[in-house]
Amino acid sequence: MYIYLVTFGNIEKRLLFGIAKNVKETFGFEVRLSSVASPLKHAYDHERKQYVGEKILDYLSTLNYPELLKILALISWDMYAEGFNFVFGLAKIQGREAVVSTFRLFSRDERLFFERVFKEVNHELGHTFGLGHCPDRRCVMSFSNSIDDTDHKSKNFCTSCKTKLKTAIAELTF
Incomplete structure (x- = not known):
């Protein structure tokens, strides 16, 4: 089983390879890279000048790849979800689809941007494995309402979330 990483927009290859390595180390699954020809025109909200996260997730649900476990889209455009001005990412809880926007995560400091x-x-892949938001502000599953929130938290799961994640992964591999 694989976690597929698909890209839309201008995403640097070094970032993709870094994400693939991070996902393999964090979740223990191999990552396959893929680009999708669709420019996601149907998901663009012209009034807000942002992409609609839920529409991207719906599109991802139509894609099928061999031995697909999860599918994560990486987009370089601004994105929002219903009820929010913007979101860094969105996922289907216990689903297989997730999307992350790099638009508001950008920094000229490449190390900070990649982090x-x-x-x-x-965080978004954690949701696909059934994890909710965590009250521990250092846990990667803590909700990020601002870039400061993202910068404050770790890329790792707290002890409680790590236990839940291991249980979810173990259930998938039996």
Whole structure:
């Protein structure tokens, strides 16, 4: 089983390889990279000048790849979800689809930028494995309402969330 990473927009290859390594280390699954030709025009909200996260997740649900476990889209555009001005990412809880936008995570400091993206990738994939938001502000599953929240938390799971994640992964591999 694989976690597929698909890209939309201008995503640097070094970032993709870094994400793949991070996902393998964090979740223990191999990552396959794929690009999708669709520019996601149907998911763009012209009034807000942002992409609609739920529409991207719906599109991802139509994609099928061999031995697909989870699918994570990485987009370089701004994104929002219903009820929010913007979101860094979105996922279907206990589903297989997740999306992360690099738009508001960007920093000229490449190390900081990559770290932010890794945190949001781990957070959204955590949701796909059934994890909710964590009250521990250092845990990667802590809700990020601002870039400061993202910078404050770790890219790792707290002890409680790590236990829940291991249980979820063990159930999938039996």
